[in-house]
Amino acid sequence: MGRDSFSTYHPAVNFLYFAAVLGFSMFFMHPVLQGIALFSAAVYSVTLSGGKAVKFNVIYMLPALFILAAVNPLFNHAGMTILFYLKNGNPVTLESIVYGIAAAAMLVTVMIWFSCYNKVMTSDKFIHLFGKIVPALSLIFSMVLRFVPRFRHQIQAVSLAQRSIGRDVTQGNVVHRARHGLRILSIMATWAMENAIETADSMKARGYGLPGRTSFAIYRFDRRDRTVLVLMIVLIAIVLAGAGMGENTMRYFPSMRMKEQTLFSGVVYAAYSLLCMLPVIIQLVEELRWKYIVSRT
Amino acid sequence: MRTLLASLLILIVIPATIALGIVVLDDRNYYFISLLIILYTMIPFAMVFESRKPQARELIIIAVLTAIAVAGRSAFFMLPQFKPVLAIVIIAGVSMGAEAGFLVGAMAGFVSNFFFGQGPWTPWQMFSFGIIGFLAGILFKKGWLKRSKALLCVFGGLSAILIYGGLMNLSSVTLFASTFNKEALLAAYASGIWFDLVHAAATVIFLFLLSRPMLEKLDRIKTKYGLIER
Structure with missing residues (x-):
């Protein structure tokens, strides 16, 4: 599997997608919609990271699903259909077990969506999106991202210099080592602050904060971005309309009741599936197109 | 407005x-x-x-403190909950004011999760770290929190258990338990107490070791470059 095609879309498209699927997954506790979301999240995570995602989903997410589903009935005693009583006299109900499964599925879905989010919404995309709304905070954010590896590098340099005068963390007894470690950190911190002030002055000298300055962005809002964005907005609108009609949730307590399935619920399910599977579909289409146009000589 | x-x-x-x-x-x-x-x-x-x-200098001091907190967290990543973030955040709040304390805390929570993985817990961590930095700044301004090691350590330990632990355990109840009652809350606090104790111990140790040199360094920078005292 090569690169993920959806990741190359405009950050706004990526962000809207994850905001929508994450919000909907946390919101809708309807078995069909939850099934769609869990399935799509799992499939997308596998398209993104291949075998690693399969491992993550099976080793961590599957047991988590079972444990969480089993824990809920111990704390939740609402519901009409009493199955049996616990030793402490509290009842275990069918509703609480089913609800526990639904809640666990929701949590696992959100976790898997976040694992995809971490892959797709990289920090540079985040800065690009929020740089206009919160410029100072996004600047801090990007500086921190740069400083962390830089500080690690500098700690190496300081530590090597200290080693040459016998004051590294690998030299001396335990007390000496600890003291040397603290000294290295202290040198590091002083250097970091001095260096930071210099950077700030340099920024000021180049006109940081003056009006009329633009910033470089590698992202362009193309026609394909517009197409996908419009499609996503239509799908989100349909799903929200479904939410407004009460199609997307079900009642668990005191007794379970689901709204009757109509033609419209079918439309909502279709729209939701299409929305959740959008990146996978885009990937498939791209791959088919590539297969079709690649020259066979 | x-x-x-x-x-x-x-x-x-x-x-x-x-x-x-x-x-x-x-x-x-x-x-x-x-x-x-x-x-x-x-x-x-x-x-x-x-x-x-805000001015460039102010931004960059906040960024440096945040980066130190994040780098510190990743340096001790193999010891769960043994992280210096809270200590740095409290020092930032005391030295640079309540607002800077909040920002360093919230940013440290946010950025460190780019290394450790974002999740539904991120906003909670941001808020918990941030509000402790904010409180440290406010209490210092009111004169209830002094620059003495002992007071800072007490504040650090208490805030790690009561505020950070309190909020994060609450978040795991809303996240995992799906029902909200006393039993679920008590279970969450009982299972979280060891993590909170380790976190509190880490905070106290780091504050004990770092508070004086870090505060001195920040003071020096403030005097040397004439950063405005607020």
Whole structure:
């Protein structure tokens, strides 16, 4: 599997997608919609990271699903259909077990969506999106991202210099080592602050904060971005309309009741599936197109 | 304007969200609602900071302190909960003021999760770290928190258990338990207490070792470059 095609879309498209699927997954506790979301999240995570995602989903997410589903009935005693009583006299109900499964599925879905989010919404995309709304905070954010590896590098340099005068963390007894470690950190911190002030002055000298300055962005809002964005907005609108009609949730307590399935619920399910599977579909289409146009000589 | 927006958020938007949770979601979806409320509470801080048009020097000091906290967290990643973030955040709050304390805390929570993985816990961590930095700044300004090691350590340990632990355990209840009652809360606090104790111990140790040299360094920078005292 090569690169993920959806990741190359405009950050706004990526962000809207994850905001929508994450919000909907946390919101809708309807078995069909939850099934769609869990399935799509799992499939997308596998398209993104291949075998690693399969491992993550099976080793961590599957047991988590079972444990969480089993824990809920111990704390939740609402519901009409009493199955049996616990030793402490509290009842275990069918509703609480089913609800526990639904809640666990929701949590696992959100976790898997976040694992995809971490892959797709990289920090540079985040800065690009929020740089206009919160410029100072996004600047801090990007500086921190740069400083962390830089500080690690500098700690190496300081530590090597200290080693040459016998004051590294690998030299001396335990007390000496600890003291040397603290000294290295202290040198590091002083250097970091001095260096930071210099950077700030340099920024000021180049006109940081003056009006009329633009910033470089590698992202362009193309026609394909517009197409996908419009499609996503239509799908989100349909799903929200479904939410407004009460199609997307079900009642668990005191007794379970689901709204009757109509033609419209079918439309909502279709729209939701299409929305959740959008990146996978885009990937498939791209791959088919590539297969079709690649020259066979 | 700012206070108006902040009070609008607190008086109208938050109750409206809770009402939405009760009416539309049948008061079952605690996680979504609590997540929204936590996000709202951070908006006023961001707005105040942005509308002040902060200077480059101020930005970069906050960035450096945040980076130190993040690098520190990743240096001790193999010891769960043994992280110096809270100590750095408290030092930042005491030395640079309540607002900087909040920003360093919230940013450290946010950025470190780019290395450790974002998740539904991120806003909670941001808020918990941030509010402790904010409190440290406020208490220092009021004179209740001094620059003495002992006081800082006591504050650090207590805030790690009561505020950070209190909020994070609450978040895991809204996240995992799906029902909200006393039993689930007690279970979460009981299972979280060891992590909180380790975190508190880490905070106290780091404050004991770092508070004086770090505060001295920050003072030196402030005097040397004439950063405005607020």
